Amino acid sequence: MSSTGKEQASLTGGHVQYVKGVAEEAIGSVTGSEAWQKSGQQDKQSAVDEMRAASSDRKEVQEQRAAEGGSWVAKEGAVEAAAGKLSGCAGMQQEGEMKKQGGSS
Numbered sequence: 002m003s004s005t006g007k008e009q010a011s012l013t014g015g016h017v018q019y020v021k022g023v024a025e026e027a028i029g030s031v032t033g034s035e036a037w038q039k040s041g042q043q044d045k046q047s048a049v050d051e052m053r054a055a056s057s058d059r060k061e062v063q064e065q066r067a068a069e070g071g072s073w074v075a076k077e078g079a080v081e082a083a084a085g086k087l088s089g090c091a092g093m094q095q096e097g098e099m100k101k102q103g104g105s106s
Contacts, residue, residue, distance in 0.1 A: 011055030012096070019048035020088045052092055064103075075101050 026041025028034070078100025085094030 012052055015048045015052035015055060016084075016088075016090060016093050017048075018051065019045055019090050019093070022046075022048060023089060049092065056096070074103060078103070 022041045022044030024041070025037050025044060029037030029039075029041055078097045080097070081100060082094050082097025085091065085097055
């Protein structure tokens, strides 16, 4: 169970870092600052790497959650998919869609 908590913290942290990178890159574009743009790109790449590492055992975690209460997983997935769509994070949106599908079955 502790690995589940660690895995979720990494996914959440990765998503937060990705959104931060998007914001930094946008600030850099608006201000013309290459340093901000580069920092944003680096944060986004680092976030993607973190999320991939955290997702390595995602299937096992999702199966465990589905056994604990599938409707809760589907609701969590809907929120995550919406947040991913709003933030422009395709990985977050895809993760949410997968949870929605897994949670409803």
